[in-house]
Amino acid sequence: MTTVTATTVTLTIDGKPVTVPAGALLIEAAKRAGIEVPSFCYYPGLALQGACRMCLVSIEKMPKLQTACTTVASNGMVVHTENDEVAN
Numbered sequence: 001m002t003t004v005t006a007t008t009v010t011l012t013i014d015g016k017p018v019t020v021p022a023g024a025l026l027i028e029a030a031k032r033a034g035i036e037v038p039s040f041c042y043y044p045g046l047a048l049q050g051a052c053r054m055c056l057v058s059i060e061k062m063p064k065l066q067t068a069c070t071t072v073a074s075n076g077m078v079v080h081t082e083n084d085e086v087a088n
Contacts, residue, residue: 011077026068026079027055037081042069058085 010019011029018033028044030037040052050067057068060078065085080086 006075009073009075009077011073011075011079013079014081020073024073026057026066026071026073026077029073030057030068030079030081035081037068039069056086057081058083 006022008019009022009024010017012018013026013030013033013035016033016035018029020029020032024032025048027037027039027042037055037057039055041049042055048070050070053067055068056065057071058080059066059071060080068079068081
């Protein structure tokens with residue numbers, strides 16, 4: 001039996017489809033799509049914190065806002081960085 005591991009995932013951020021390497025964080029996927037997600041505690045290569053909460057995003061079918069700097073992108077995910085829920 002052969003196991004196939006996906007090397008990329010495709011998701012939608014603010015209506016834009018984006019394909020990123022498997023394991024990429026939402027903040028990285030957004031940047032790849034040209035969407036700036038504000039953050040203070042995130043820096044590539046350092047331990048993930050999710051402490052400042054500046055990078056909160058809304059993900060469809062998720063009950064509450066998630067931090068883009070600690071959430072791994074997955075296939076079919078629909079993310080909103082600018083809506084009423086995120087703004088409040």
